[in-house]
Amino acid sequence: MSMTRGLLRDVGLIAGFDLRESLRTRRALVLVLLYVLIATSASGIYVRIMAEMQEGIAALPDMAGDPEAAAAMSMVQDGGYRMLLLFFAGGDAPLADHLATYPPMVLVFAWISLAFLPWFIALTSYDLIAGDLHLRTIRYAALRTSRGAYVLGKLLGQAALVAGVTGLGMLPVLVLGALYLPQFDLVGTFLALLSTWPVTVLCALGYLGVVTLASQLCKGPGAARATAVGLLFAVWIFSLLPAPYTPLGWLSPWHWKFGLFHPAIGERLLAIGACLGLCAGYTALGYLRFRRRDL
Numbered sequence: 158m159s160m161t162r163g164l165l166r167d168v169g170l171i172a173g174f175d176l177r178e179s180l181r182t183r184r185a186l187v188l189v190l191l192y193v194l195i196a197t198s199a200s201g202i203y204v205r206i207m208a209e210m211q212e213g214i215a216a217l218p219d220m221a222g223d224p225e226a227a228a229a230m231s232m233v234q235d236g237g238y239r240m241l242l243l244f245f246a247g248g249d250a251p252l253a254d255h256l257a258t259y260p261p262m263v264l265v266f267a268w269i270s271l272a273f274l275p276w277f278i279a280l281t282s283y284d285l286i287a288g289d290l291h292l293r294t295i296r297y298a299a300l301r302t303s304r305g306a307y308v309l310g311k312l313l314g315q316a317a318l319v320a321g322v323t324g325l326g327m328l329p330v331l332v333l334g335a336l337y338l339p340q341f342d343l344v345g346t347f348l349a350l351l352s353t354w355p356v357t358v359l360c361a362l363g364y365l366g367v368v369t370l371a372s373q374l375c376k377g378p379g380a381a382r383a384t385a386v387g388l389l390f391a392v393w394i395f396s397l398l399p400a401p402y403t404p405l406g407w408l409s410p411w412h413w414k415f416g417l418f419h420p421a422i423g424e425r426l427l428a429i430g431a432c433l434g435l436c437a438g439y440t441a442l443g444y445l446r447f448r449r450r451d452l
Contacts, residue, residue, distance in 0.1 A: 167302040171310025175285065176317050188281050189322050192273070196326035199269040200333040203262050207338060247415045255420035260342065263349040266330050270323060270357055271414055275364040275393070277322075279385045282315045282365060286372040286447065287381035296452050304448050312369055312440060319361045324354060356417040363410025363432040366439035367392055373443030376450075410435055 179185045242264075246252035256264060286308065289295035298307050327350045334341045371385035396411035406412040413435075416428030 164303070164306050167306040168310040168313065171298070171302070171307055172313040172317065175311050175314030179281070179314065179318050185281060185318070188277060189325070192277055192322050192326055193329065195269060195273055196266060197329040197333070199265055200262065200330045203265045204333055204337045246418075249415065249419075251421070252415060252419050256418065259349050259353075260346050262330060262334055262338075263346060263353060266327070266350070267353045267357065270326060271360060274319075274323070274357065274361050275389050275410075276386070278315075278319060278361060278364045278368055279382070279389055281318065282368045283372055283382040283385040284378040285311045285315055285369065286443075287375045288378050290376045290450075290452070291378055293452070299452055305444065308369070308373065308440065308444055308447065312365065312436075315365055315369075316358070316362060319365065320354075320358045323357045323361070327354070353418075356414075359417055359429055359432045360410055360414045362436040363413065364389065366436035367410075369436075370439040370443035373440075373447040407431070408435070 242253040242256050243250070246256055259267075284291075286295075289298070295307070330350060331343065331347060334346055335343055367388050368385045371388050372381045375381040375384050392409040393411050395405040396409040398405055410432055413428040413431045416424050417432070419425050419428065
């Protein structure tokens with residue numbers, strides 16, 4: 158029992174130290190600002206599109222006296238939005254119906270976040286192990302704790318950083334929506350964003366596992382960065398392979414990200430377990446090399 162408490166204490170100390178060190182670096186600050194800028198741009202584009210649509214609708218002739226024309230216009234709008242939802246859902250009709258319950262602005266933000274998040278993680282976390290190996294500072298930690306606790310603490314520190322950044326990225330959605338969209342539902346949008354936040358973090362853990370694998374395989378930051386980007390690109394390709402190579406897609410977080418939104422609890426739990434399993438599996442795969450290497 159005391160050994161378990163000691164392990165948890167070590168993991169917590171390493172995670173906290175790694176998070177503080179990450180926040181002090183100029184690279185992390187730049188990437189955080191970049192992520193917030195991307196979220197702001199996505200929200201701004203949505204606001205602009207909505208303004209253009211409202212101006213276009215206002216320019217149309219009054220259809221109040223023509224119920225058939227009004228109904229046809231409504232069907233066109235609903236059909237276009239339905240096609241957009243099917244695109245977000247990867248062609249899954251039940252999932253598209255569930256996504257229709259979210260505010261459109263939240264869906265745009267979630268889709269943009271999940272598109273950029275893997276590469277954000279690669280550029281933020283590639284040196285979580287390789288950087289200390291390169292500078293040999295890991296030798297001091299190795300005298301005080303196990304290598305397993307060190308890797309797990311580093312992983313949790315980066316996971317906390319990603320969770321904080323993705324949470325911060327929600328602010329532009331609320332601010333721009335409240336300022337520029339008429340009849341903006343601030344409370345409903347905030348609650349919808351909160352419901353997508355765990356989804357984003359869980360999906361990010363799968364990507365973080367791949368980056369942690371790369372960082373344990375390499376001894377220098379430059380090689381770790383190139384390996385992280387290369388491995389992420391490889392697992393993204395896995396998610397696109399046709400039959401009979403489809404099972405390779407199960408090794409890709411991209412394959413499971415739609416399932417994290419699925420209304421069926423079984424599908425959602427499977428996707429959650431897969432993302433957590435990929436994070437643990439890729440990290441453990443890298444640890445097979447890291448536990449034997451010369452520090």
